[in-house]
Amino acid sequence: MRSISSLSLAAIAFLPFGPVSAQEQSEDSDYREILPRGEPRPSLEEYLAQGGKVPEPKSPQSAAPTQSEAPPTQTSEVPSVLAIFAHPDDEIMFAPVLSRIAREGGEVTLVYATSGDAGPGVSGMEPGDELGDLRQAEAECAAKALKLGSPIFWKLGDGKLSDFARGDQSLGPTLARRIGEVIAEKNPQVIMTWGPDGGYGHSDHRMVSAAATQVVQTLGIERPELLYSVIPDGSRPQIAAFDSWSTVHPSLVTDRIRYMPLDLYNAREAMDCHKSQFGAEAREGLPDLLHNTVWRGTVFFRLAFPEPVEPE
Numbered sequence: 001m002r003s004i005s006s007l008s009l010a011a012i013a014f015l016p017f018g019p020v021s022a023q024e025q026s027e028d029s030d031y032r033e034i035l036p037r038g039e040p041r042p043s044l045e046e047y048l049a050q051g052g053k054v055p056e057p058k059s060p061q062s063a064a065p066t067q068s069e070a071p072p073t074q075t076s077e078v079p080s081v082l083a084i085f086a087h088p089d090d091e092i093m094f095a096p097v098l099s100r101i102a103r104e105g106g107e108v109t110l111v112y113a114t115s116g117d118a119g120p121g122v123s124g125m126e127p128g129d130e131l132g133d134l135r136q137a138e139a140e141c142a143a144k145a146l147k148l149g150s151p152i153f154w155k156l157g158d159g160k161l162s163d164f165a166r167g168d169q170s171l172g173p174t175l176a177r178r179i180g181e182v183i184a185e186k187n188p189q190v191i192m193t194w195g196p197d198g199g200y201g202h203s204d205h206r207m208v209s210a211a212a213t214q215v216v217q218t219l220g221i222e223r224p225e226l227l228y229s230v231i232p233d234g235s236r237p238q239i240a241a242f243d244s245w246s247t248v249h250p251s252l253v254t255d256r257i258r259y260m261p262l263d264l265y266n267a268r269e270a271m272d273c274h275k276s277q278f279g280a281e282a283r284e285g286l287p288d289l290l291h292n293t294v295w296r297g298t299v300f301f302r303l304a305f306p307e308p309v310e311p312e
Contacts (some may be wrong), residue, residue: 078106082188082224084179084212086161086204087116088139089274091146092286093199093229094192095267096259097299099146103263109186110143110151112136113175113208118158121277132158134276141273146266154178161207175211183215188224191216195228195302197246213304226304227255237293248302255301264291 081101085091091098091110102108117132125131132155139151156171157163164170183191193212198205209228216226230248259267268287271278278286291297 078104079189080107080109080186081190081192082109082111082182082186084111084113084182084191084193084208086113086194086202086208087119087158088112088135088142088151089116089277090194090205091139091142092267092271092274093290094299095142095146095270095287096263096295097192097257098148099263099266099270100257100259102147107186107188108146108148109182109188110139110148111182112139112151112153113156113161113178114158114204115153115155116158116277118160119277121274122279123276125276127158131276135274138273138276142270145269145273152182159204162203172207172211175207176214179211179215183219183224191224191226192301193226193228195230195246195248199229200242200244200246217305221308221310223305223308227301228304230300230302231294232300235294235296237289239289252302253300254303256298257301258298259295 078101081098083091083094083098090112098108098110115132116135117129118127119135120127120131123131123134125134136151136153139153143149143151154175156175161171161175191212194205194209196206196209196213198209212226216223230253231245232250232253233247236242236245236247264287268284271287272283274283294300
């Protein structure tokens with residue numbers, strides 16, 4: 001089993017975690033689909049209207065792990081995690097895991113490269129500082145719901161992270177420098193971010209992923225492990241809103257982290273914070289949709305680089 005620096009995420013104890021065996025790949029590729037392939041996919045609103053969700057969220061008290069589902073006693077320290085995103089609400093795809101790690105005592109730092117000031121969502125607001133301030137407040141709300149500290153906001157240009165490949169106007173060098181600085185400050189053992197696909201191809205997501213990868217590949221033997229969020233083949237929700245989302249072959253899934261009912265509850269609460277971006281039905285139903293299809297109790301990742309090897 002692969003270790004993460006000197007302190008393994010396996011210490012969280014609710015895994016299995018680490019390289020996936022061929023048998024597990026076969027088992028993990030058999031995911032539930034909302035509709036048979038080839039049939040028209042409903043919109044998210046249609047899916048929710050058809051009753052496509054799990055039961056109502058449990059209260060924080062009833063969602064607490066029972067004795068039978070509680071993780072074993074930890075044997076070592078839970079790692080520190082740096083989660084780097086482009087926009088407020090990007091954390092939703094990672095939310096149950098962030099909740100779980102924080103709940104187990106790990107330090108989790110949220111970083112947003114932009115304030116989302118160019119994405120009005122369903123708010124009807126004009127792009128600009130007022131919208132950015134609102135979305136930052138929503139991210140603060142989500143962090144609180146996940147039991148995390150206040151996020152870091154760099155307020156770089158929303159929708160502009162990949163503009164200008166070179167020159168003084170390019171945000172690439174600034175983004176890479178900021179990532180290097182926060183890694184040096186926080187000294188995380190694990191970095192979580194988007195994969196090179198950016199989830200669904202968003203240029204800001206891709207740029208954050210590329211910049212994080214660029215920085216980590218320059219670090220030495222004690223570098224943090226870089227994990228990309230992935231959707232394994234066969235688990236993508238069969239609704240129109242997810243048609244553009246990328247998937248990966250199960251053989252490339254290296255890491256999976258389980259979450260508990262309380263973490264799903266916290267993810268629902270975090271999702272509900274993003275009122276400027278999603279209508280009420282989507283806020284209520286999206287975490288349940290992900291729980292029923294993509295996650296099924298486990299969030300999946302791909303390790304960006306192999307385990308460090310001392311040079312000869």
